[in-house]
Amino acid sequence: MDQSMTSAPPKIRIRDLHKSFGDKKVLDGISLDVPKGTSFVIIGGSGSGKSVLLRCILGLMTPDSGSIEIDGEDVLAASARRRDQLRSEIGMLFQNGALFDSLPVWENVTFGLLALNKLTRTTARAKAGAILEQVGLAPSVGDLFPSELSGGMQKRVGLARAIAAQPNILFFDEPTTGLDPIMGAVIDGLIVDCVKKLGSTAIAITHDMASAQRIGDEAAMLYKGRLVWQGAAASLMHSGNDYVDQFTHGRREGPITMELRR
Structure with missing residues (x-):
């Protein structure tokens, strides 16, 4: 790796992030770096804190404590106007x-x-029309309404909207949910192509392990609001981490336990 790349600050830096709702801790001291130009995948079960983490980075939710930096700038300390500017540079x-x-x-x-x-x-x-072509749709699709589109076409339109402003950060929330395996692979391929073409930094949250490995460079797993593993996305199925192995292989037995919702 180029030495200049190793010394560059991360695109997104998160330190000791906490968020609770009442007495329920959703984020419990999350710290991670997302290098510039990286596709970063976050996995974890329902209620692990993935979506709340994404909302905090987006500025849609305010954490109780901790810091979030984009290009070295403390987002939480920024003015409301500056936060709006930063948010406009993010596609979702x-x-x-x-x-x-x-x-x-x-x-x-x-x-x-x-x-x-x-x-x-x-x-x-x-x-x-030009953006629709980038995601494999004819410009004429622009005259249709969402109700006239299949699920796969709607995902493509959503991706087209996400990249329309050529953002330098892209977020993907369960990008293959509701799609068959072939269409899921197509969407993943389009995501990879779009991210590379824009040179953006991407964060995706997903339950789909095939998707995570297709679109991710790096990956991390959350469990009960804590970061329990981080490594190469290619190693998700053989990480050697008990939490990751149970989750990725869908095993009933292991350190992850299902709790009753109250």
Whole structure:
């Protein structure tokens, strides 16, 4: 590895992050670095803290304590205006697409750019067609409404919207949920291509181990709000960590226990 890369600060640095809801600890001292240009995958069961961690980084939720830095800048100490600026540099693919049913596809894709008055509607329509082509959809799909699309097409439109502003950080929330294995692999391939083309840093949370290995460079596992393992995504199925091995192989027996919801 280039020496200059090893000395560069991480794109995202998280230190001793805590978040509780009442007496329930959801994040319990999370610390991790996400190097610039890396695709970082976070795995863990339901309630492990993955989504809350993502929301804290996005600025949609405020942690109780700890720090989050982007390019060395303390996000939590930034002004509301600066946080909005930082958030505008992040693209997000939501788990269920989160498309606006009342808007045509082209307007969904360029929604953020239109909201910020960065494009005229005429220019936005043409730009949407070009972005749709990047995710393997014909520009004519832009005239359809989300209800007219299959699940796989909706995911592609969601990805097109995520990359529309050419963000330097991309977040993916369960990108293959609800898709068959072949379409899941297609979406993963598009994610990898888009991240590489933009040169972005990506964070994905997923339960899909095949997806995690396809899109991830590095991976980490959360359990009960704690970071229990971090390593190469390629080693997820043979990590040597008891928590990771039980989770990735779906074993009933191991250190991970199911708790009754109260």
